Structures are given as structure tokens and as C-alpha cells.
Amino acid sequence: MTPNLKGSLFMMGSMAAFTLNDTVVKLLAEDLPLFQIVFLRGLLTTVMLTATVAAFGKLSFRIPRGDRGKLALRTLFEIIAMVTFLTALVNMQIANATAILSALPLAVTLGALLFFREPVGWRRLSAICVGAFGVLLIVQPGAAGFNIYSLLALITVVLVAGRDLVTRSFSDGLPSMTIAVVTALAICLFGGVMSVTEEWVRPSATHFALLTLASCFIIGGYVFSILVMRVGEVAVTAPFRYTSLVFALVLGWVFFAEFPNALALTGGAIVVATGVFTLIRERQVKDG
Known part of the structure; x- marks a missing residue:
């Protein structure tokens, strides 16, 4: 596989993992405070990720x-x-929050052009x-639907674009797994x-099961996004970041009865x- 094909697959994997994590967090937020979720998920994530990396001798x-x-x-x-997006997520439809975040491809691409001359x-x-x-067709923005949580999601776009551009500037001497562990x-x-x-809420066995699931998804999201x-x-x-919208539409329908319109x-x-066109175009360039 070409580096571009690998990167496209990594992007789709990252979007699937993050959107699944978002779904689980939104489910947990119905019963548990947000930062309690972040701490417990982060604790499980750090332990599992560190143990896995250490087991392969890569820590x-x-x-x-x-x-x-x-x-x-x-x-x-x-x-x-993380704070701005999760705050928006628990107060918005998952598809709408994810759709606003999907302004990232343009932001990151323009950033790569400006800072790295790609x-x-x-x-x-x-x-x-x-x-x-x-x-835009998914979000269907309007004055009535745009609120403080929409603004938080837009702020997240700027922050994540900055995160991704900084990641691109790292030297080859910094292992990707080290970045993931430090982040977690x-x-x-x-x-x-x-x-x-x-005020903490005592988690049930179901809550711990969901937290563990969210930790597995967030690990995949961290690693693939790096x-x-x-x-x-x-x-x-x-x-290929736009594929998160498809995942969000399906998961919002299945878990939250958020039915998308035509x-x-x-x-x-x-x-x-768009993703299929980009992939076909990349293969044509390679074969040409």
C-alpha cells in the first residue's frame, strides 16, 4: 500500500473509533458527571495502553x-x-456535533499548505x-439551531486542527505510542x-463495562489519529475524516433515536x- 492509502485507512479507523467512543460517552453522561467519566475512562485507557505498549517492548x-x-x-x-467537544456532544445530537467537527479537513489541509507547503x-x-x-446538508444550519454548544464544536475544530498540525511536525525520533500514552x-x-x-455517582457494573468499551475505542482513536x-x-x-458523519448518523439513529431526514x-x-473519489483518484495517480 502507498503511504496515502495507509493514511486514508488510518483516518477511517480513527473516525470509527472516536465516533464509537463519543456514542458510549453520551450514553454514560445520562447517569454520570462528565469529568467523572473523563477521569475513569482516562484511568482505564492509561493502564491498558501502557500495559499493551510495555508488553511489546515499545514503552x-x-x-x-x-x-x-x-x-x-x-x-x-x-x-x-476534549472539554469543548464533549460539552457540546452531551448537549447536541451526535450527528450535528460530529458534522461541525468535520470542517476539519479543510482547516487541516489549508494549515498544511500554509505551514508545511504541502x-x-x-x-x-x-x-x-x-x-x-x-x-452543511447534514447540519442544516440556521439561526434557531446555532447556539453556544455549536460554537464550542466550532472552537474544537480550531483546536484539533492545531493538534494535528503539531503532530505532523514531530521528528521521527518520537514514537507514536509515546505520544498516545502521554495524551491518555x-x-x-x-x-x-x-x-x-x-458530585460523584457510584458507577454500576454496566457503567464500568461501558467505560472499558470507551477506553478501547479511545485507544484506537488516539493511535490511528497520530x-x-x-x-x-x-x-x-x-x-476521509468525513466518514465520521456516516458513523454518527447510524449510531445516533440506533442508540438515541435521532432520525436523519432526507x-x-x-x-x-x-x-x-467524496471519500471514494479521493481514493480512486489516488490509485489513478499511483498507476499513472
């Missing part, structure tokens, strides 16, 4: 000097983005813009500190077509 905290400040900045972006051809940029139109630990500690401001920024061109992999379904079809 290392040797961070190149030039990457230390970047890692701190990436972690800060990750924490703030080439962005008219076909790739057109695919991103068409996908953005599909997003930082979010766990932040959640623990913030949870003291909430790998995708270190493999392939941003302009090729970015449109426009939303049309938007989802456009999103899928």
Missing part, C-alpha cells in the same frame, strides 16, 4: 529535545478540545469542498482534578462519494 519516554515543547502544546490542544491540487481541494457541502495520562489527570468539582498525521499527504487523507441522508451520501 519509551525518551522524548527528543526538539519535540518536548511540541508535545506539551499538542497535549494542551488535546485537553481543551501541495494541494484543485481536484483534492474540490473533493474537500464538496464534502463540506455534504456536511494527561487527560486522566485533568479529568481527576476537574472531577472534584462535581499515525494518520505521520503517514501520507494531508490533502489525500483529510476527506437532506441529512443526501449529505451522508455526498460524504461517502
Whole structure:
């Protein structure tokens, strides 16, 4: 597989994992305080991820000097983005929150053009813009529907774009698994500190099962999101971020009875077509 094909698959895996995690967190938020969820999920995630990485002999905290400040900045972006998006998520339909976040392909692609001088051809940029139109069909924005939670989701777009661009600037000497472990630990500690401001609720066995499931999904999301920024061109992999909308539409329907209307379904079809076009175009470029 070409680096671009690998990056596209990593992106789809990341979107599936994050959207499944979002679904579980939204279910848990019906019974548990948000930061209690963040802390418990972060604790389980840190333990499982560290144990897995250590078992394969890949656990290392040797961070190149030039990457230390970047890692701190990436972690800060990750924490703030987590707070803004989860706050929006528990107060919005999952498809709408995810759709706003899907403005990321354009933001990240333009950022890669500005900061890394990565080439962005008219076909790739057109695919991103068409996908953005599909997003609008799903969101169907209007004055009545735009509120503070929509604004938080938009702020998340800026934060995650910054996180991804910082990730792309890391040297090859910084292992991806080290980034994932540091991220999980930082979010766990932040959640623990913030949870003291909430009244804790005793989790049931079902809650712990869901927390464990969310931890597995978030690990997959962390790892794939890091790998995708270190493999392939941003302009090729970015449109596959739109696949999160398809996952969100299906999961919102199944778990929360959030039924998409005809426009939303049309938007989802456009999103899928955008990803398929980009993948076919990449293979044509390779074969040519």
C-alpha cells in the first residue's frame, strides 16, 4: 500500500473509533458527571495502553529535545478540545456535533499548505469542498439551531486542527505510542482534578463495562489519529475524516433515536462519494 492509502485507512479507523467512543460517552453522561467519566475512562485507557505498549517492548519516554515543547502544546490542544467537544456532544445530537467537527479537513489541509507547503491540487481541494457541502446538508444550519454548544464544536475544530498540525511536525525520533500514552495520562489527570468539582455517582457494573468499551475505542482513536498525521499527504487523507458523519448518523439513529431526514441522508451520501473519489483518484495517480 502507498503511504496515502495507509493514511486514508488510518483516518477511517480513527473516525470509527472516536465516533464509537463519543456514542458510549453520551450514553454514560445520562447517569454520570462528565469529568467523572473523563477521569475513569482516562484511568482505564492509561493502564491498558501502557500495559499493551510495555508488553511489546515499545514503552519509551525518551522524548527528543526538539519535540518536548511540541508535545506539551499538542497535549494542551488535546485537553481543551476534549472539554469543548464533549460539552457540546452531551448537549447536541451526535450527528450535528460530529458534522461541525468535520470542517476539519479543510482547516487541516489549508494549515498544511500554509505551514508545511504541502501541495494541494484543485481536484483534492474540490473533493474537500464538496464534502463540506455534504456536511452543511447534514447540519442544516440556521439561526434557531446555532447556539453556544455549536460554537464550542466550532472552537474544537480550531483546536484539533492545531493538534494535528503539531503532530505532523514531530521528528521521527518520537514514537507514536509515546505520544498516545502521554495524551491518555494527561487527560486522566485533568479529568481527576476537574472531577472534584462535581458530585460523584457510584458507577454500576454496566457503567464500568461501558467505560472499558470507551477506553478501547479511545485507544484506537488516539493511535490511528497520530499515525494518520505521520503517514501520507494531508490533502489525500483529510476527506476521509468525513466518514465520521456516516458513523454518527447510524449510531445516533440506533442508540438515541435521532432520525436523519432526507437532506441529512443526501449529505451522508455526498460524504461517502467524496471519500471514494479521493481514493480512486489516488490509485489513478499511483498507476499513472
